[in-house]
Amino acid sequence: MVESSNYAIGDDQKDSRLNSLLTWIDENAEAMLTHPNAGLEAIGVGRKNADDLKDDSCDWCIVGFVKRKIPEKKLTRNNVTAFASVASAASATSPALGAPEMDVVETGGAFSPLPGLSVPIAQRGAYGGPPPSVDFQKRFDALRIGLGITNPVGAYPNSLGVGTLGFFIRDGAGNIHLVSNNHVIGDENGARVGNAVVQPGTLDLTNTELQVMNTSSKLRNRLQIAKVSSVVDIDFRAGQLNEVDVATAELGDERDQSLLARIGFGSLVQGIAPPYTVDAAGAVQGETRVYKAGRTTGWTEGRVSAIGVVSTVAYTTGPARFRNQIAIVPSADNDGPFSDRGDSGSGIVDIDNNLIGLLFAGSSAHTLANPIGLVMSAIQNELNAGPLTLVT
Amino acid sequence: MTRRGIHWDVNRYTVAVVVMAGAAAAGVLTLTSRYDPSDMRKAEAPDILSILSEQPDTIIRMLELDEVDLSLPTDGLGARVLVRVQPGQAATLPKSIVVEHQGALLEVAIEVSETYEKYQAQ
Numbered sequence: 001m002v003e004s005s006n007y008a009i010g011d012d013q014k015d016s017r018l019n020s021l022l023t024w025i026d027e028n029a030e031a032m033l034t035h036p037n038a039g040l041e042a043i044g045v046g047r048k049n050a051d052d053l054k055d056d057s058c059d060w061c062i063v064g065f066v067k068r069k070i071p072e073k074k075l076t077r078n079n080v081t082a083f084a085s086v087a088s089a090a091s092a093t094s095p096a097l098g099a100p101e102m103d104v105v106e107t108g109g110a111f112s113p114l115p116g117l118s119v120p121i122a123q124r125g126a127y128g129g130p131p132p133s134v135d136f137q138k139r140f141d142a143l144r145i146g147l148g149i150t151n152p153v154g155a156y157p158n159s160l161g162v163g164t165l166g167f168f169i170r171d172g173a174g175n176i177h178l179v180s181n182n183h184v185i186g187d188e189n190g191a192r193v194g195n196a197v198v199q200p201g202t203l204d205l206t207n208t209e210l211q212v213m214n215t216s217s218k219l220r221n222r223l224q225i226a227k228v229s230s231v232v233d234i235d236f237r238a239g240q241l242n243e244v245d246v247a248t249a250e251l252g253d254e255r256d257q258s259l260l261a262r263i264g265f266g267s268l269v270q271g272i273a274p275p276y277t278v279d280a281a282g283a284v285q286g287e288t289r290v291y292k293a294g295r296t297t298g299w300t301e302g303r304v305s306a307i308g309v310v311s312t313v314a315y316t317t318g319p320a321r322f323r324n325q326i327a328i329v330p331s332a333d334n335d336g337p338f339s340d341r342g343d344s345g346s347g348i349v350d351i352d353n354n355l356i357g358l359l360f361a362g363s364s365a366h367t368l369a370n371p372i373g374l375v376m377s378a379i380q381n382e383l384n385a386g387p388l389t390l391v392t
Numbered sequence: 393m394t395r396r397g398i399h400w401d402v403n404r405y406t407v408a409v410v411v412m413a414g415a416a417a418a419g420v421l422t423l424t425s426r427y428d429p430s431d432m433r434k435a436e437a438p439d440i441l442s443i444l445s446e447q448p449d450t451i452i453r454m455l456e457l458d459e460v461d462l463s464l465p466t467d468g469l470g471a472r473v474l475v476r477v478q479p480g481q482a483a484t485l486p487k488s489i490v491v492e493h494q495g496a497l498l499e500v501a502i503e504v505s506e507t508y509e510k511y512q513a514q
Contacts, residue, residue, distance in 0.1 A: 163514075183513045239449065245513070276466070282437035283468030304466055306474060308444035310452070311461030313511040324445050327463055344514040363509035 061101035146293025150201035162201025166347035172386015180345030186231035186247035198223035273354035294343030302338035472501035
């Protein structure tokens with residue numbers, strides 16, 4: 001909602017109706033806010049019956065913010081003057097603008113400053129506890145990086161799972177695909193192109209949701225967001241070396257796609273970082289402070305501790321050996337591990353929000369990631385759908 | 393000659409490389425190609441990155457360990473392969489190994505850490 005007549009909203013600013021209302025606010029705000037019986041906390045310009053200023057299906061209007069909305073027939077009993085009457089009286093001083101459309105919005109209380117707390121020592125702890133973070137395990141209307149997802153085909157409802165949505169790419173035909181791990185949406189080579197991918201992951205459904213969506217078909221109808229479009233096979237044969245654990249799924253139109261580049265509720269992914277290189281002594285060239293948004297541990301900060309990693313990773317199917325991997329340890333300021341089970345598939349970004357890797361495995365001390373260059377090359381070969389670009 | 397735990401048996405242009413395992417020999421790698429010993433040099437970090445990428449199994453075979461992971465630390469404290477092994481296995485490993493890579497004979501420094509943990513797909 002607009003709370004200042006100086007709020008700029010781009011092209012909409014040119015809207016003459018909006019300009020009229022902003023002028024109206026400038027001229028009448030003082031009279032309205034000091035009206036003894038209006039009970040107004042603030043006034044502004046907004047869209048009638050809408051929370052989004054860009055929702056142009058709703059007309060511009062004057063919005064009055066009140067602590068508590070009162071039914072019109074009870075206004076007199078409560079000694080409250082109707083917002084429309086207050087506005088009408090105020091606008092008598094500027095009749096040229098006419099009577100504007102009105103909307104009343106409940107704030108739930110008086111506006112108060114939100115800077116640092118100052119409380120008596122007896123209340124110490126009353127506002128404590130960890131700060132809330134983004135719940136990546138819930139259903140999101142607007143898809144974005146870091147959400148819990150899974151491919152339930154063949155497993156649900158007998159088995160539940162979840163991993164993380166890493167990032168989005170656009171193929172040569174303009175179709176958008178989400179990127180995650182093979183073992184998250186590719187069923188460790190068992191998935192087929194066209195399999196459903198759902199958000200949130202089935203492991204994060206409530207008991208009620210599990211009862212309501214007690215078949216794979218009902219689950220897909222309600223939660224499907226994409227269909228598997230490519231799976232880069234993991235080679236589980238002894239002695240074979242892998243480089244990536246990746247699969248993609250083409251987005252349907254079930255959810256809002258306007259925030260695909262956003263990392264959780266944070267900033268936007270910017271691009272793809274160049275591969276790490278080293279000088280003769282092993283000092284790495286490139287930004288080694290890294291971050292990820294994942295379904296389980298949320299937003300975490302880490303540091304690249306080693307590259308060129310060769311190791312064996314335990315999957316449900318069995319062990320698979322990898323090479324050319326990136327090892328990450330949590331930063332000193334990160335409480336807990338950089339990642340945990342359910343974070344697989346997370347896109348890892350550097351401090352400039354450029355992707356450096358795709359998270360896929362971990363131990364108690366380290367996280368392993370596929371280098372992003374290898375991930376993109378592998379998808380390019382497997383998807384075979386023209387040049388790929390990162391959705392930024 | 394003996395150099396950093398590696399025994400060189402020079403027979404004109406043929407070099408046999410013996411990988412020592414601490415005090416006791418853990419294994420022997422004989423290179424089949426002919427090399428001039430003067431070709432050998434210490435591996436720098438880019439060499440190690442390339443070896444880890446192109447022939448990690450060579451190193452794993454030389455170390456004679458299955459449960460191991462290899463990496464290039466990015467701390468700038470020297471070019472070496474960090475070998476994570478299970479507790480009790482460090483004493484059996486050499487301080488360096490010699491690898492034939494891209495036509496060159498490279499002495500690769502080894503740092504052993506008994507902190508191996510199997511990675512789990514997350």
